[in-house]
Amino acid sequence: AQTVTQSQPEMSVQEAETVTLSCTYDTSESDYYLFWYKQPPSRQMILVIRQEAYKQQNATENRFSVNFQKAAKSFSLKISDSQLGDAAMYFCAYRSSAVLFSGAGSYQLTFGKGTKLSVIP
Amino acid sequence: DAGVIQSPRHEVTEMGQEVTLRCKPISGHNSLFWYRQTMMRGLELLIYFNNNVPIDDSGMPEDRFSAKMPNASFSTLKIQPSEPRDSAVYFCASSTGQGEKEQYFGPGTRLTVT
Numbered sequence: 621a622q623t624v625t626q627s628q629p630e631m632s633v634q635e636a637e638t639v640t641l642s643c644t645y646d647t648s649e650s651d652y653y654l655f656w657y658k659q660p661p662s663r664q665m666i667l668v669i670r671q672e673a674y675k676q677q678n679a680t681e682n683r684f685s686v687n688f689q690k691a692a693k694s695f696s697l698k699i700s701d702s703q704l705g706d707a708a709m710y711f712c713a714y715r716s717s718a719v720l721f722s723g724a725g726s727y728q729l730t731f732g733k734g735t736k737l738s739v740i741p
Numbered sequence: 742d743a744g745v746i747q748s749p750r751h752e753v754t755e756m757g758q759e760v761t762l763r764c765k766p767i768s769g770h771n772s773l774f775w776y777r778q779t780m781m782r783g784l785e786l787l788i789y790f791n792n793n794v795p796i797d798d799s800g801m802p803e804d805r806f807s808a809k810m811p812n813a814s815f816s817t818l819k820i821q822p823s824e825p826r827d828s829a830v831y832f833c834a835s836s837t838g839q840g841e842k843e844q845y846f847g848p849g850t851r852l853t854v855t
Contacts, residue, residue, distance in 0.1 A: 655843075663830060665846035711784065727772065727836075728797065729844060731784040 622647045624714050626732035633702045634740050640687075641697045641735045643712030651717040654688065654695045655729070660708040668710070671695065699737075707739045743767070745847035747833050753853045759821040762850045765814055766835030774844060775808055775818050776832040784832070790816065823854045 623646045633639035645654070656668040671679045671688050678686050683703075687696045699706055712732040746765040754760055766773050775787040788798040793810045801808070805824070810816040820827055830851050834844040 657846075663849045663851075665832060665834070665849075667843050667845070670843060727774075727844075728786040728789065728800075729774075729776075729784075733783050 622649075622652075622714050622716065622730050624712050624730050624732040626710075626712055626735050628735045629733070630736045630738070632738040632740055633699070635702055635704060637702055638698060638700045639702055639737065641699075641710050641712075641737065643695045643697070643732055645693050645695065645712070645714050647693070647714065647716075649716060653715040653717070654686075655713040655715065656684070656686070656695075656697045657711045657713060657731075658706075658708045659711065659734070660705075665711075669697070702739050704739050704741065707737055709734045709736050711735075745833055745835050745845055747831075747847035747850050749850060750848060751851045751853075753855065754823055755855055756824055757822045758854075759819065760823045760827075760852060760854075762818040762831050762833075762852070764816045764818070764833030764847060766816070766833070767845055768814070770835035770837050770845075771813065772836045772838065772844075773810060773816050774834040774836075775816070776834065776846075778830040778832060778849070779828075787818070787831075820852075823852075825854045828852055828854050 625644045652673045654671045658666045658668050669679050669681045669684050683700045685698045711734045713729045748763045771792050773790040776784050778784045787800045788808045789796050790810045808818045830849045832846050832849045834846045836842045836844045
């Protein structure tokens with residue numbers, strides 16, 4: 621079974637600075653997807669960025685970028701020019717590309733425990 | 742576009758009562774997921790539907806939990822009888838295809854069982 625580990629329960633960053641959230645995962649598969657989700661106090665789970673394992677290029681979405689190291693099974697999230705609205709819980713998630721016995725995809729997301737990010741004005 | 746809609750947003754009930762959580766996926770999405778979030782266990786998948794058919798229910802904790810998807814625009818998660826350890830936030834998510842695309846989450850239902 622896959623596991624996702626976020627080793628930083630809490631992080632803080634000064635407004636306008638850059639912060640990196642860590643994520644490692646364990647899998648024996650070669651093809652999979654990785655995601656970062658943001659959960660603000662409203663509890664809404666918001667997709668921040670996704671990365672396909674077969675792509676060597678790191679994904680980027682505006683101020684958010686990832687450092688994907690497949691061999692090391694590492695998937696960190698970098699937030700540049702941090703804003704107050706970035707304060708939230710951030711979850712790293714893994715999705716297999718495996719196919720179930722039924723023939724359907726096993727599209728379950730396996731989440732890490734999350735990192736609580738605080739942004740200091 | 743309306744996102745995933747869940748109701749109620751908050752539910753407080755007494756142990757032993759039946760609880761029904763509701764979800765309306767995004768129109769056109771044919772995969773639906775129910776997740777549970779607790780402090781101890783984080784986010785866990787309970788069940789996954791594709792084209793209204795349950796595909797993977799291995800995460801359903803026990804027989805007290807049941808889920809249905811009678812049509813493409815509605816799903817329920819029922820707990821009967823409820824127990825205090827069922828207290829959690831329950832999320833519904835939907836996606837297109839067979840679930841391989843991004844999953845879009847609803848706002849969640851915070852369930853408290855006293």
